[in-house]
Amino acid sequence: IHAREWISPATVLYFIHQLTYGYERDPAIRRFVYNVEWNLVPLLNPDIYEYSRNSTDPSARRWRKNRFPCKQGVKMNEFFNSSVEACCHGVDLNRNFDWFFFQANSSSNPCSAPYKRESAFPEPESRAVRDFLTQHRVTPYVSLHSYSQMLFYPFAY
Helix, strand or coil, X not given: CCCCCCHHHHHHHHHHHHHHHCCCCCHHHHHHHXXXXXXXXXXXCHHHHHHHHHCCCHHHHHCXXXXXXXXXXXXXXXXXXXXXXXXXXXXXXXXXXXXXXXXXXXXXXXXXXXXXXXXXXXXXXXXXXXXXXXXXXXXXXXXXXXXXXXXXXXXXX
């Protein structure tokens, strides 16, 4: 979900590889494949993943948000005590689900990394996850991140 976490999609692809190639050789994996319905999404935000890998902008490698069009004419003094106007792209997709929406670790500042929009599920990426989860019985749901060595519950709440 965050473009800067390049190892996460590779980790999910490795997991898929283990399930498929280990199927014939490992009875435990065979039981997992037979007894569990797997829904694996290696990459939820492919356009920004590609942006973070191929952009010449030095800040692209650390990008965590999607590329929601920037808000033109945002006065920086609203957030940083400056009269300079800014154009701040993107929304932190983790902060746009309806689980404790805007109660912790998020910002209404469009220039902030944990920027959330005005309501839950405004972005197509978060809506796709919501729609899938409401149409299928899923237990558990795991969102894999690689930025730190921690285990978080939904959106770091």
